[in-house]
Amino acid sequence: MDYARFVRLRAPIWDQFESRLSAAQKEPRRLGHADLESVALAYRQILHDHALAASRFPGTGAARRLGVLALRGTHWLHWDRGDRVPGPGQFFARTFPLTFRAHLPHLAAAVALFATALAFGTCLAIVQPATGAAILGPHAIEGLREGHLWTESLVTTIPPVVSSSGIAANNMSVALAGWAGGAALGLGSLYVILLNGFLLGAILATTVHYGLLGAMLAFVSAHGPLEITLILATAAGGLSLGQALVAAEDLPRRLVLRRASRDALVLLIGCLPWFIVLGVVEAVVSPAPTVPAPMKAALGLGLEACFLLLAWNPLLPAERR
Amino acid sequence: MKIDEPAPPSEATVLGLDNVPLELPIAGPGSRSLAAFLDYLVVGIGVFAWGALCVAISTLGKQTWWWMLALFLVGFFVIEYGYFAAVEIAREGQTFGKWAIGLRVVTREAARPGPAAFLIRNAVRSVDLLVGVPLMALDPLSRRLGDRLAGTLVVYEHAATREMVLRRTPRGWSAQEAALLEAFLWRAPEMEAWRAERLARQLLKCIRHDDPALAAEIDPALSPVDALGRLVKSA
Numbered sequence A: 001m002d003y004a005r006f007v008r009l010r011a012p013i014w015d016q017f018e019s020r021l022s023a024a025q026k027e028p029r030r031l032g033h034a035d036l037e038s039v040a041l042a043y044r045q046i047l048h049d050h051a052l053a054a055s056r057f058p059g060t061g062a063a064r065r066l067g068v069l070a071l072r073g074t075h076w077l078h079w080d081r082g083d084r085v086p087g088p089g090q091f092f093a094r095t096f097p098l099t100f101r102a103h104l105p106h107l108a109a110a111v112a113l114f115a116t117a118l119a120f121g122t123c124l125a126i127v128q129p130a131t132g133a134a135i136l137g138p139h140a141i142e143g144l145r146e147g148h149l150w151t152e153s154l155v156t157t158i159p160p161v162v163s164s165s166g167i168a169a170n171n172m173s174v175a176l177a178g179w180a181g182g183a184a185l186g187l188g189s190l191y192v193i194l195l196n197g198f199l200l201g202a203i204l205a206t207t208v209h210y211g212l213l214g215a216m217l218a219f220v221s222a223h224g225p226l227e228i229t230l231i232l233a234t235a236a237g238g239l240s241l242g243q244a245l246v247a248a249e250d251l252p253r254r255l256v257l258r259r260a261s262r263d264a265l266v267l268l269i270g271c272l273p274w275f276i277v278l279g280v281v282e283a284v285v286s287p288a289p290t291v292p293a294p295m296k297a298a299l300g301l302g303l304e305a306c307f308l309l310l311a312w313n314p315l316l317p318a319e320r321r
Numbered sequence B: 001m002k003i004d005e006p007a008p009p010s011e012a013t014v015l016g017l018d019n020v021p022l023e024l025p026i027a028g029p030g031s032r033s034l035a036a037f038l039d040y041l042v043v044g045i046g047v048f049a050w051g052a053l054c055v056a057i058s059t060l061g062k063q064t065w066w067w068m069l070a071l072f073l074v075g076f077f078v079i080e081y082g083y084f085a086a087v088e089i090a091r092e093g094q095t096f097g098k099w100a101i102g103l104r105v106v107t108r109e110a111a112r113p114g115p116a117a118f119l120i121r122n123a124v125r126s127v128d129l130l131v132g133v134p135l136m137a138l139d140p141l142s143r144r145l146g147d148r149l150a151g152t153l154v155v156y157e158h159a160a161t162r163e164m165v166l167r168r169t170p171r172g173w174s175a176q177e178a179a180l181l182e183a184f185l186w187r188a189p190e191m192e193a194w195r196a197e198r199l200a201r202q203l204l205k206c207i208r209h210d211d212p213a214l215a216a217e218i219d220p221a222l223s224p225v226d227a228l229g230r231l232v233k234s235a
Helices: A003-026 A033-056 A061-077 A088-102 A104-127 A130-136 A138-145 A150-156 A160-183 A187-209 A213-220 A224-246 A253-285 A293-312 B029-058 B062-090 B096-101 B115-123 B125-138 B145-150 B175-190 B193-210 B224-233
Strands: B013-015 B021-023 B103-107 B152-156
Touching: A003 A033, A003 A061, A003 B175, A033 A061, A033 B021, A061 B021, A061 B175, A088 A104, A088 A253, A088 A293, A104 A130, A104 A187, A104 A224, A130 A138, A130 A187, A138 A150, A138 A187, A160 A187, A160 A224, A160 A253, A160 B062, A160 B115, A160 B125, A160 B145, A187 A213, A187 A224, A213 A293, A224 A253, A224 A293, A253 A293, A253 B115, A253 B145, B029 B062, B029 B096, B029 B103, B029 B125, B062 B115, B096 B103, B103 B115, B115 B125, B115 B145, B125 B145, B145 B152, B175 B193, B175 B224, B193 B224
Parallel strands: none
Antiparallel strands: B013 B021, B103 B152
16 A cells, blocks of 8 residues: 555544544543544554554654554543542541551651651750750740740730641641652651651750740640651651662562552641641640640640541551552 | 664653554653743742732731731642642643643553642652752653652643645655655745745656656646645645
8 A cells, every 4th residue: 555545545534533532632521432432443543553654654744643643542541540549538448547557667767767866856955055046046045044935926926827827838848848858769758857856856955954844845745746747657658759769679660669659649648637737736725825734735645546546547457458 | 685673662662552652752851841930930920819819808907917828828838739730630731831832741651640640740849859850861751750750751742633644645656755745845834935946846846757647737827835735735
């Protein structure tokens, strides 16, 4: 068959496929089963014509046009079904708990690193009290000398509605940085874990120095436990990403990366809504002098227990994912 | 006799249905960076518009001011982190910047990615702002870190109808000669007129020599370029 005859005979099929595909892309919901089948059949014809044109008539306009049509058809007719997103019910009842359980080793590593950095920060601030001043700034240190925590300004300078949205956005940014930092060979996640541990240790030690540890613990007890848990859980997702990038073991790296990134995304999405709750608690309950410290501690432990129960989901039997 | 072996498939080749090879038109770092620049412009405009709206509403009262400040903070966060993923999910792999440049996100198999892939490739955008361009420049598939994690590629999306396809060729002409004629007709509108006419006259002379029956249909009233186009494009 010569080129012109090939084009003359097959071009109507190409034109028809292109117009049907364009119509289907514009209004996919109006596409019936029969329409879809005819598009799929035409797609198969396009693929075969493309293979023929690429081998018999390479470099021609028909070969290029068929290449474009074949790619458009492939893109529209094929959907990565492995990436189906479950509904919220299934996600929080099954997907998130199974992923959380599977990543306990990464979470344990994150907790161990955090505890080490916390101990280091505490020791350094005890030995070198200037560390706390460098972290908190002279204004906060002046307040500590006068017996006031800098956190009191949270309720005296700006309304809770502003501080809670700001705190929630900031916490989510930190969690996202810890998660995304995993893509930098895990170094970003390590940085977030170690920095947060070090800062908390140094700040606690500084408040001990000024005799305000009780007030500090009362302030952090409502939101602190869950906030640290969430940051460590998202950073654990980042660590798993880093591990997949550095050590894919005997599986193809493409597969390992795909699995690790999907798991890390599940951990991130499962944790993000809790940051909104935390933002409200941190802005409204934590700095409120009217709320007694035991009640703040009970709220903090209650939130932590709720999260862990949801993340572990004891009703879900142990199973392979 | 030496038999020409087919060229080995490149990394940008994927196997479609029935193992038909498809060559993906991979977008390079330049066009992708330009698309990203346009998208950040959209993000900037979005944040500015959101801020202006919040300021306008906050003038209604002091209590409203604090609420609008809180809403601005939330909106800023949502626009900053959500624009790329949300638009790519809604527009099947095309942000407004990619749409302007003619790019689209596809899976490694040239299929439509799922929402998880769009979320992953955009969640690591902050890291890719630092290392994305060098990674794309070094990778034959121009993948940044987000693409590697999500298993996606960014390809050019050409309009198929733009291609020049001949409906008639002179008797005995090979596919290479047909391709040459198509290339000429495709580029003729952008060439200098005298040069295009000279080349068209040479091609018409070849047609008269190779296929007198077809040459008899040449319209002498038209310019050589138009006559050539009408001759081979009409069915």
